Amino acid sequence: MKFEELYEKETFREVLAGASSFLKSRGKEGFAAEWLLRERNDLSKTQLIRRYSEPMSKAVKEMFLSDVQSFIEGLPLQYIVGHEWFYDRKFNVSSNTLIPRPETEEWFDRYIKKLPNQPFKVLDIGTGSGVLAISHKLERQDDQVVAVDISSDALEIAEDNAATLGADVEFYKSDLTQAVKDQSFDLIISNPPYISINEKSVMDQSVLDHEPSVALFAREDGLEIYRRLAEELPLLLKPKGKIILEIGYLQGESVYNLFEKAFPEAEIDIWQDMAGQDRVVFVMT
Known part of the structure; x- marks a missing residue:
């Protein structure tokens, strides 16, 4: 035909x-x-x-x-229609933002259901289209949620999503935590760039052609952002605070070791996704 x-x-x-x-x-x-x-x-x-x-x-x-x-x-489905669903809500996406993945939704669901019933101040680092920050705020209205991203274009999408969905989230343009280094937080979440440049050869071509490389790739075998966060987050996390970081499936041990050094007294765990792959490093001080 x-x-x-x-x-x-x-x-x-x-x-x-x-x-x-x-x-x-x-x-x-x-x-x-x-x-x-x-x-x-x-x-x-x-x-x-x-x-x-x-x-x-x-x-x-x-x-x-x-x-x-x-x-x-070769254009990804979500970019064609301009949106993707996350936690039963429709979020606008564009080539300036990553497409939300089911693996991220899985760990969001895991933590959001287990947080104690008390107000938290939350920081989302590298918010992209805002799915984590906005979903958190809508699920926990009493929490104060702050979101940062280095991309002005991504922040514009995130702010539009927050306005459409009625989520009161504070957004800042920031290279990681620079714009909020005078604040402190009970919970810090992030799905940062963590793919090594060396992995390009095994990635789907539509991802390479259309999704923003700044949100995908990191130097030092994908560990650059985690090293920086391990240096910056001890200055921002409140006592008895929590950190939740999405990781690549081969990065569990490396990221665990970075945060064990940064938070020597903390309890640190690695969460696996439904496929049995390492997906999150969870830090509780």
Whole structure:
């Protein structure tokens, strides 16, 4: 089937089936067609099924097939529609921000459910689209949440997300903690750049082509930011404070050792994700 032939399909079922088959024939995931159609048109699975036998309007079809073409050309799904879901909330994303990953949502869910019932002052370092800071504030309204990022473009997206979702978060442009070094926090969270430059050869090309490299890669085999945080965070963390850092799956021991030296009296643990890979270093002083 030629791509142009998809425009001749009529019903939702026919257009969707044709697009899915076309994607598979090009080595792409067929499920992406349904995802694009539902997310672009704000349709639930049930709502889509109910429309299967209806003719697809010209406007909807043209937008849908344009999205499919963008996906074939390598643009990530989330950048095509301009959003991704995190903790049941829709967050705008762009090529200036990382796409939130399920692994991050997993550890967010783990800690947010276990925090004590008392107000915390929270710092999110490298907030990107703001998913962690905003989700935390919306789940714990009494907490004061501060978020920083080195990218002005990312902060603009995060501030828009906070306004849309009604989250009162303070945002600062900052190289790690420089803009907030006069403050102290009960909880510090971060999903920093941690991929080694040497890992580029095994990464998905769409990630390399479209996601911001400043939010992906770090020098010193991916450990540069953790070394800096191990130096800076002892000056910001309150007594009996907590630090939660996402890590690469091979970095558990190295990051553990950095923070063991920085916080010699602290209890430090490594959390694994659902795949059994090291994913978080948790520090409790």
